[in-house]
Amino acid sequence: MEYKSEEEFLKAYNPNEFERLSLTTDIIIFSVSDEQVANYRKTSKKRFSILLVKRNTYPFKDKYCLPGGFVGINENLEDAPIRVLKNETNLQNIYLEQLYTYGDVHRDPRMRIISTSYMALIDKNKLNEKISKDASWFNLDIEEKNNIVTIYLDNGKEHFSFKIKKILKELTTDRYKYEIIENEHLAFDHALVILAGIERLKNKIEYTDIVFNMMPKYFTLGELQQVYEVILGKKLLDPAFRRIIEKKVLKTDKMTSGEGHRPSYLYIYKNKE
Amino acid sequence: MEYKSEEEFLKAYNPNEFERLSLTTDIIIFSVSDEQVANYRKTSKKRFSILLVKRNTYPFKDKYCLPGGFVGINENLEDAPIRVLKNETNLQNIYLEQLYTYGDVHRDPRMRIISTSYMALIDKNKLNEKISKDASWFNLDIEEKNNIVTIYLDNGKEHFSFKIKKILKELTTDRYKYEIIENEHLAFDHALVILAGIERLKNKIEYTDIVFNMMPKYFTLGELQQVYEVILGKKLLDPAFRRIIEKKVLKTDKMTSGEGHRPSYLYIYKNKE
């Protein structure tokens, strides 16, 4: 059949001609937390953490998953993670970045569901203890050897781990294919999503300013360095770190006190103007 | 209602409970082409190029779009671009990378359609002139000033351009929001997809080896440098370029000849072993 115009074509178009599927979004909410260090001074150390939700319905009942949900039929894709984030944490105006879209035929046992994942970076100080019931913060430790990544999760009450193998793709690339080889506690393919998020964050922290989304307004260079260190999973040398970071921050005249050691200046993030 | 097991839940699950939508994939196929230079020697220059398809059906009849199509209900998302690529170019085993998923409610006038975009990198020498009818290669030039990007496309017969404004996001990031401000000839939101692909490629060429997917087996350093230059949109200094690239390639004992100037050694890509 021939149509004379775009309007005419659209009028005759039957949306049920193609098979349909559902779309969800999953969000990795990254933040850092302070952990008391077991020494006689009241020092604390930064930890890397993400928010997980315990499922109380099928499928994957009693397992953990990333906060998320279905994208409404009249909702822009990128508005869905904003809505989910508001529901889970009551936070708005948060750094969000699309990560990857997962679409294996059988990734959800219910039906064909595509999922677009996002990562969010938040400063926990802005939280008013209003995270939803069933959600909890897990500290995160990463270990990698022989292309097998083990990720340890701990929310204080429960702790578990999962393993993912990184398989180098054949084509001329340094990208990997990821395969879950051990996972008892995470629903769906969320183990993959978490690793993808971690790797994206690790990369971007080096060439962008996104860390500052996880920092409070005033921070010390020591704290900032610790955040870099937990995310990158390695120690940095002080002078090298300072050389790089001093271009991005402004020293204020405020200082810390009562820390049991020499006080340090507080810095703020310097927007590039 | 309470279920006793995952099996029981799934048996009772009604997939029509949620509204459904359709999923497509769009692929930016990047390559480089040789263009005769108008001088008295038979020298040639590399150009950056992408494959576009002229639409002969509604919607957007007679406009150009990226190769793509619907993802089958029983087809893994990542298998769809492989299939499309095979159809359009008859090529297999090609470097493919997922870019971004577009999901604005009204991005397709027919109905709610989500599209996951990919980029593919190919070596044109592997093409056997079998690209599908309606498809043609467009040389691509990029110009950016005052955060407005103009992209010029030319396939020898037709040429046009489009403009996109880059708006800095408010949050602590160096990422932009993109807004089409001038576009007469490209269907859907494909102008955005093309720019996203260009920026991804520009970034990754610096810290990965993906360029070699666009190179023939044997190449000169001059050719390789030209490819870097057309993609990055700037001249590189020879010694600096060589220092970086010599770690990635192996010099063979083959040489070029008949080029009207000093011959050069041919190199091959050195896989990291």
Next chain:
DNA sequence: AGTCTTTTTAACAAAATGATTATATGTTAA
């Protein structure tokens, strides 16, 4: 033989990074 063009190597300056060491300073405990 001389000119053209591009390749390839050389050489040096400037900048960025790596690593070590020294000094500073409030807190805590004796």
Next chain:
DNA sequence: TTAACATATAATCATTTTGTTAAAAAGACT
């Protein structure tokens, strides 16, 4: 009051990596 403590901050020097300019090399063309 003082010494041990824990971290902050600065200074120093060696090393590596980049930026820049320039020169030499070699086949094709006239």
